[in-house]
Amino acid sequence: MKELALMMVGAALVNNVILARFLGLCSFMGVTTRIDTAAGMGMATTFVITVSSMADWAVQHYLLDAYGLGFLRTVTFILVIASAVQFTEMTIRKVSPSLFQMLGIYLPLITTNCAVLGVALLLVEGKLSFLASTLFAFASAAGYSLVMIIFAGLRERLALAQVPRLFAGPPIGFIVASLLAMAFMGFSGISTG
């Protein structure tokens, strides 16, 4: 139990997908101009990561390992992820049309969000049980959402600041992201301490 909890904290904060593993950076810079958009993206990605990692675990366990088809891993995982994304897209379109409008192209692009495939591949590397891998995926996704929302909040403030023209726009965004990454490095003290 304790190991599971520690693993989840590690996945969410210490080895944060965005700020420590540098995965999913396109959505990190793309949809963090408003907090509600970032939160919507976070929720959608959390759903996709959790569901697809569950399915991927099953595929890995009962298909790829059982028949020695390890070379098909990326193709099958992408197939599963794409289906989950398609399902999410349909659901959001039905439930919240305005969120659908706001996420725009980034919603189908969750398919190619490296955080999703990255988490799935990490799970395979870790050789975790079904429960542990599901919790790990969920915690990673929660960490992703957390960072998305924090960064969106910072960028909302940044939009009001008088930034020198040289730094305005993406440059100041990257500087803020690097400061945020350094702040998250502080969490690595948890694992060693």
Added chain:
Amino acid sequence: MGLIDRLFKDPAWGVHPDDHKRPAADQPLRVLPPPARLYMPLQQHVGGAARPVVQVGEKVLKGQLLAAAQGNISAPVHSPVSGQVVAIGEVTAPHPSGLGFTAITLESDFAERWIDADAVADPFSLAPEEITRRTAAAGVVGLGGATFPSAVKFVLGQRLKVATLIVNGGECEPYLSSDDRLMRDRASEVVDGARIVMHAIGATQVLVGIENNKPEAIAAMQLAAAPFAEVNICPVPARYPMGSDKQLIQTLTGREVPADARAAEVGVLVHNVSTCAAVHQAVRLGRPLVERIVTVNGGAVREPGNVFAPLGTLVDELLAFCGLHEAPSRLILGGPMMGSPLAHGKIPLVKGASGILAFDAREATIPPAGPCIRCGSCTRACPMGLLPLEMAARIRHDKFDEAAALMLGDCISCGCCAWVCPSHIPLVQYFSHAKGELSARERTRLRNDASRRLAEARVLRLEREAREKAEAALRRKAERAAAKAAAERQETPGETV
């Protein structure tokens, strides 16, 4: 004692600028001889402009009606001198835009002949409605600067059964001392006017709030109010903007006016001391509002002081009367915190003008604005408890709706935030700009709604016309057929029978 604490503890809001009121306030009141030409604007109040009732060339007496009120919220305009109407045309308005508005130009005959006054010996025997009517007919508006027609406020007070009349003698703006001078010289008129207003609105007590930096005015008013138990003189701490009605109400009664409510809804009504004196003149003496005390002050003025001047006098004439050291670097109508900058001196004195400030080069310097350092001074100074820096940051990026969500609408434009700002950011101008933009958008929205209704009505009309046309055509066809059938019957009567 709670009340004493409340009265004398310095409030947490506001600022305390150098008041620059003396020596101007201590100079005896001077009377401006009527100038040769006067320009009486038709819009000297909030609401609809007055409608002229005199012709060019007509001879008028002092106090004669020049333009009648038009609409529910409006006030009439009277002649400030005896003489002749020489023109009705455009003059520059005392407004930051420098745009023009319509005014009646009068030529004085220097005879100062008044109309026959309809004086009332005992105004307290009159019905409140009659006092309201006389106040409205005399063109009395809020003389503190808001220029809201006073009679409309009386009606509001009667309807909401207001118990307390607060008389605003705060005069918190630096440089201004016209109310101070009025209270020192004509305290009995102010008290009498306040009692008439109290009678008109059916209130039971009068609280006169006077800032404690005017001890002479407090003493004079206490003397004048001594015979009347219902009139209480309440010294209040000198702190800008104590003269704003919401702040004065809170200081005197402890009641806070809600964001989207009027003062009358918390059971008080606020009138300025000058307004009370004008009500006294209007009701007791039957004299309409045609003159007022105006402070002429500022570094460029040689003999600063208060002048009793007819309305419609040009600012230049007032400045010439008081003398100038140098050409003023900046002219302001009203106080330095909230007044309107004037482009030039060819602008007439209006009812709401409590002061004319002619600043020399040193006073007029505005340091260049720097970036916001988020010190938060403005949030501490804001008497309305707003976040000026946050609102300004949003307005800078044209996010007016977000600024409105931070309660921009509650801003009273007092200027405390801009005054304390160490970066000299023109915060009030940001807020004025945003308020203007927001009301322009609201107008556009209402207009769009109206045109949508019109467009829908047109579609309905076209449909109805088409239907009526079709019906009429059918009817004609039927009539023709019937006529034809009848004609056939007549032609061959033998066959049909």
Added chain:
Amino acid sequence: MWVAIGSLTLMGLALGALLGVAARYLAVEENPIEAELQSMLPGSQCGQCGYVGCAQAAAALARHEAPVTLCPPGGRALAEALAARLGVKADLSQVVDDGPKLAQVSEDICIGCCRCIKVCPTDAVIGAPKQIHNVIRDACTGCGACIERCPTEAMALVPVPVTLQHWIWPKPAIA
């Protein structure tokens, strides 16, 4: 090899079938924000955007086929509102918001032909045959439909004059 091909095909078929079923249950008939967009537009059907009416313009907006700056009568404020609703960034530099305009009749050229009356979307022109027409300022949207219709060029769009009530403090220059 056959196992690999077979399993991939099976997975594809199964997931495809699942999505097909889901699409049936989660089908969205029309773009639901279309009605909302339409209510934001002025509704005078003036046609300045190039679409027949406001309903068609709203549909195009909902499909992201038209720019949010399409509506001249709505001006800058409407463009911003539409951009916020659609979650897109509005390029407001393209909006020539040179203030609201109103149609005005030159009384010495008007021949009283009544053609402008017929095309006005808000019935803002009044007049009768052989009588000089006039524009009701409160009803005119400045759409310009009457300008093209007038045979004698008696109709012109004039800017609404700035009055003391409508004047807006300029925004301070940014330091």
